[in-house]
Amino acid sequence: ETGVTQTPRHLVMGMTNKKSLKCEQHLGHNAMYWYKQSAKKPLELMFVYNFKEQTENNSVPSRFSPECPNSSHLFLHLHTLQPEDSALYLCASSPEISGNTIYFGEGSWLTVV
Amino acid sequence: AQSVTQPDIHITVSEGASLELRCNYSYGATPYLFWYVQSPGQGLQLLLKYFSGDTLVQGIKGFEAEFKRSQSSFNLRKPSVHWSDAAEYFCAVVDNDYKLSFGAGTTVTVRA
Numbered sequence: 022e023t024g025v026t027q028t029p030r031h032l033v034m035g036m037t038n039k040k041s042l043k044c045e046q047h048l049g050h051n052a053m054y055w056y057k058q059s060a061k062k063p064l065e066l067m068f069v070y071n072f073k074e075q076t077e078n079n080s081v082p083s084r085f086s087p088e089c090p091n092s093s094h095l096f097l098h099l100h101t102l103q104p105e106d107s108a109l110y111l112c113a114s115s116p117e118i119s120g121n122t123i124y125f126g127e128g129s130w131l132t133v134v
Numbered sequence: 135a136q137s138v139t140q141p142d143i144h145i146t147v148s149e150g151a152s153l154e155l156r157c158n159y160s161y162g163a164t165p166y167l168f169w170y171v172q173s174p175g176q177g178l179q180l181l182l183k184y185f186s187g188d189t190l191v192q193g194i195k196g197f198e199a200e201f202k203r204s205q206s207s208f209n210l211r212k213p214s215v216h217w218s219d220a221a222e223y224f225c226a227v228v229d230n231d232y233k234l235s236f237g238a239g240t241t242v243t244v245r246a
Contacts (some may be wrong), residue, residue: 022178063138064224064236077233109178120167123234127177 024048025126029094032109033132034102042097042129044112053095055087058109058128070095071118102133138227141239147215148245153209155240157225166228167208169199172239177186181223184208195219220244 025046034040046053055067069077071091084106086098095112109128115121139158147153159165170178182193189201190233199210208225225237 023177025177061238063238066233112176114226121185122180124180125170125178130175 023124025112025114025124025128027110027126028131029129030127031130031132033134034099035134036104037101037102038102039098041099042110042112042131044095044097046093046095046112046113046114046124046126048116048124050114050124051092052115052121053089053092054113054115054123055095055097056111056113056125058111059082060108062095064111067103068097076118099131102131104133107132138225138235138237140223140240142224142240143238144241144243146243146245149217150214153210153212153215153219154244155223155225155242157208157210157237158206159208159225159227160206161227164203167199167201168226168228168234169193169197169208169210170224170226171195171221172224172237178224181210215242215244217244218246 028043051072053070057065057067066079067081068087073089084101088096109130111128112126113123115123135229137160141156168183169181171181172178181197182191182199184191184201187194191199197212199208201208222239227235
């Protein structure tokens with residue numbers, strides 16, 4: 022138990038569907054992150070939020086839309102995805118965004134069919 | 135740009151034997167260094183980290199890592215592996231910015 026909870030753990034969606042991934046952290050952290058982990062590739066940073074404000078969008082396609090309503094919750098809204106978007110999506114948090122330890126959730130396995 | 139290299143894609147080790155996983159980074163100043171472990175179907179768990187001070191860092195599950203500035207390395211070691219140590223291991227580096235760069239990972243298989 023890392024204090025970062027992701028739901029759902031597994032998601033299968035069609036290319037025309039709209040779904041959302043949810044992340045909640047119980048650590049009192051101010052920074053939250055979305056990472057993508059694909060097979061045989063290094064983890065890719067997607068988005069960073071600091072005090073609810075987006076500070077990083079790492080050239081992520083617009084079919085991925087993040088939302089951070091408060092410092093404890095982070096969503097990733099998904100629409101019109103492609104099969105190559107199938108991956109493990111990891112949420113993480115840290116006390117601040119500057120050089121702190123980052124704690125990860127267990128991930129949401131996404132399969133796009 | 136910051137980069138992290140894990141030269142070994144896959145290592146097989148016998149239970150009870152020692153394990154060393156290599157990690158090299160490219161960065162001018164002293165970075166913040168991390169090792170994470172990922173068991174199948176799970177997220178990443180922090181094993182240990184180095185920010186400053188003693189270059190030999192102790193972590194959880196009996197792991198340790200040593201920062202060697204001259205070699206730009208942060209190798210992970212465990213004296214005696216257990217079957218439960220079979221997993222994928224990631225070295226990561228944070229530079230001046232908050233960005234965490236990961237290596238490609240090393241998969242460890244433990245044979246009985």
